[in-house]
Amino acid sequence: MMRYLRLYRQFLSFSFSRSLEYRLDFWFRIVMDCMFYAVEIAFFMVIYRHTELLGDWTFDQTFVFVCGFLLVDAIHMTVFSNNMWWLPIYVNKGDLDYYLVRPVSSLFFLSLRDFAANSFLNLIIASGLLTWALLRYPEPIPASNLLWYLFLLLNGAILHYTMQMFFLIPVFWLHSNRGLTNAFFSTTKLGERPDKIYSKWTRRVLLFVFPLLLMVAIPARVLFEGPSLSMIGMTLGISGLFFLLMVGFWNFALKHYSSASS
Amino acid sequence: MIEVKDLRKIFQIHKKPPGLAASVKSLFRRDYVEKVAVAGATFSVGEGEIVGMIGANGAGKTTLVKMLAGIIHPTSGEARVLGYDPWEKHNDLRRQISLIMGQKAQLWWDLPGADCFELLREIYQIPRPTYEASLRHLTEMLQVESELTTQIRRLSLGERMKMELIAALLHSPRVVYLDEPTIGLDITTQKSVRDFLLSYRKDHAPAMILTSHYMEDIERLCERIIIIREGELVYDGSLQRVIHEYAPYKRLTVHLSRSTSATMEREILDRLGEVVEEQAGTIVMHVPRDQVTSAAAEILRKFDVQDLSIADPEISEIIELLMGGREKTTP
Numbered sequence: 001m002m003r004y005l006r007l008y009r010q011f012l013s014f015s016f017s018r019s020l021e022y023r024l025d026f027w028f029r030i031v032m033d034c035m036f037y038a039v040e041i042a043f044f045m046v047i048y049r050h051t052e053l054l055g056d057w058t059f060d061q062t063f064v065f066v067c068g069f070l071l072v073d074a075i076h077m078t079v080f081s082n083n084m085w086w087l088p089i090y091v092n093k094g095d096l097d098y099y100l101v102r103p104v105s106s107l108f109f110l111s112l113r114d115f116a117a118n119s120f121l122n123l124i125i126a127s128g129l130l131t132w133a134l135l136r137y138p139e140p141i142p143a144s145n146l147l148w149y150l151f152l153l154l155n156g157a158i159l160h161y162t163m164q165m166f167f168l169i170p171v172f173w174l175h176s177n178r179g180l181t182n183a184f185f186s187t188t189k190l191g192e193r194p195d196k197i198y199s200k201w202t203r204r205v206l207l208f209v210f211p212l213l214l215m216v217a218i219p220a221r222v223l224f225e226g227p228s229l230s231m232i233g234m235t236l237g238i239s240g241l242f243f244l245l246m247v248g249f250w251n252f253a254l255k256h257y258s259s260a261s262s
Numbered sequence: 263m264i265e266v267k268d269l270r271k272i273f274q275i276h277k278k279p280p281g282l283a284a285s286v287k288s289l290f291r292r293d294y295v296e297k298v299a300v301a302g303a304t305f306s307v308g309e310g311e312i313v314g315m316i317g318a319n320g321a322g323k324t325t326l327v328k329m330l331a332g333i334i335h336p337t338s339g340e341a342r343v344l345g346y347d348p349w350e351k352h353n354d355l356r357r358q359i360s361l362i363m364g365q366k367a368q369l370w371w372d373l374p375g376a377d378c379f380e381l382l383r384e385i386y387q388i389p390r391p392t393y394e395a396s397l398r399h400l401t402e403m404l405q406v407e408s409e410l411t412t413q414i415r416r417l418s419l420g421e422r423m424k425m426e427l428i429a430a431l432l433h434s435p436r437v438v439y440l441d442e443p444t445i446g447l448d449i450t451t452q453k454s455v456r457d458f459l460l461s462y463r464k465d466h467a468p469a470m471i472l473t474s475h476y477m478e479d480i481e482r483l484c485e486r487i488i489i490i491r492e493g494e495l496v497y498d499g500s501l502q503r504v505i506h507e508y509a510p511y512k513r514l515t516v517h518l519s520r521s522t523s524a525t526m527e528r529e530i531l532d533r534l535g536e537v538v539e540e541q542a543g544t545i546v547m548h549v550p551r552d553q554v555t556s557a558a559a560e561i562l563r564k565f566d567v568q569d570l571s572i573a574d575p576e577i578s579e580i581i582e583l584l585m586g587g588r589e590k591t592t593p
Binding site for chain 2: 003006007010011013014017018094095096097098100101102103104255256257258259
């Protein structure tokens with residue numbers, strides 16, 4: 001474990017050195033992400049001009065939920081997104097070869113080696129927005145609710161990565177998975193909305209089959225309603241199960257890796 | 263150190279005829295063909311041995327190397343590398359092997375070599391003093407000490423390959439796979455890479471498998487070669503034996519004096535061997551090994567010869583014949 005932490009420290013150091021080489025891209029990415037945050041918040045502000053409640057949440061609750069989503073997205077963009085973008089290219093060009101001969105987990109290496117240092121400021125901005133949303137929340141928030149919430153948001157970021165991997169791994173067979181990647185991004189929009197707006201069966205699908213609601217909506221419910229064993233158990237249990245399935249899927253895919261001609 | 267038994271790899275390849283109609287049809291129904299990349303390879307490589315793997319493009323060399331490195335899973339067969347099954351991906355095995363591909367970079371493009379090596383130190387868990395001594399030794403041997411802090415993308419191709427070699431050997435692997443390590447390099451750099459590899463073998467005695475299209479690499483580095491043709495191993499033995507086994511003839515070069523015309527006596531030459539080249543008073547013949555002395559004597563008797571030389575045929579010539587499926591060539 002300590003070895004992997006030391007490796008990750010090296011990845012961070014490399015990624016910062018590399019990102020700072022491309023100054024224009026560094027600033028451009030920050031501006032683009034800030035625009036994305038503004039649009040997400042504005043979208044819900046417009047909705048609340050016409051309604052008091054969305055599902056069973058007030059504007060203040062939804063605002064916390066949206067900022068929670070922005071934080072999960074920022075973590076994903078900073079920690080995983082560059083790696084996810086490169087993975088199909090590595091598989092198709094045979095560049096996976098070198099990763100498979102190293103004495104470290106290839107999944108760890110390929111998922112975490114490229115830290116998007118130019119999104120790091122966005123992570124700070126998203127954290128600031130969530131802090132602001134929590135501070136302006138009118139009800140008192142117990143510390144245990146807050147700690148569980150933050151822990152489950154972190155779990156949500158890992159679940160987001162896990163789900164995306166399920167859409168990326170088929171590239172080992174398909175060789176072009178642009179369609180699947182687009183499908184993933186379209187589908188994840190469902191997790192960007194409060195859970196109670198969905199019908200019973202849609203909710204069940206989004207909790208157990210394609211558990212997007214576990215990323216942000218259920219953590220927000222834990223924050224507002226208090227930590228319950230069923231909600232936390234369900235969230236961590238399903239996330240863990242999906243992670244293990246993804247690791248199995250990855251190992252299965254590696255057996256079918258054909259590399260590329262030299 | 264490397265034991266391979268009846269290793270096979272078959273790829274399923276989608277065959278699509280040209281044209282839009284065929285593309286549309288392939289959306290619904292696809293025809294696949296089986297491509298045998300490696301057809302039952304059996305061989306072993308011992309400690310300190312450099313085995314040259316030779317074959318035309320697409321013969322299956324790289325697939326074989328990638329299977330032994332644990333990258334590609336075989337369709338059938340067995341292999342043990344340092345006692346491990348390479349596809350089980352044991353970290354203990356991966357810490358002791360290395361792969362260098364001349365056509366693929368393993369170093370990070372935007373970073374200097376020193377940073378890349380530091381990451382590799384962490385990956386291979388090389389103790390700091392060992393790492394520093396190894397890095398110093400390798401950089402001195404390859405004469406790239408001053409380039410360690412230069413970004414990889416700013417280095418020349420030759421310098422980059424030297425950095426790749428350092429990256430691959432920092433952890434002192436016991437098994438090294440070299441897939442066309444000198445491709446695209448100038449003659450001087452090719453030579454320095456070869457000298458380096460020989461020196462590395464002397465110091466560390468790893469088992470090495472080398473694939474290359476440059477005969478110079480094979481002749482300088484390998485005492486033993488494996489020739490692979492369309493996935494099949496057609497020769498496994500010493501470089502010298504390939505000459506005796508597959509070319510039972512010698513190359514006789516005769517320089518005639520200006521006044522002599524060999525054309526007049528062509529039937530004599532044809533009786534002695536096969537004339538493979540004839541121009542401006544120079545004749546090159548392939549003559550059976552056991553008849554070469556008598557043939558030379560007869561030529562000296564019957565022609566006005568300025569010079570005559572007898573030599574083994576070029577190894578590259580024999581290998582080319584073998585790769586093309588025309589082995590056991592006789593004059």
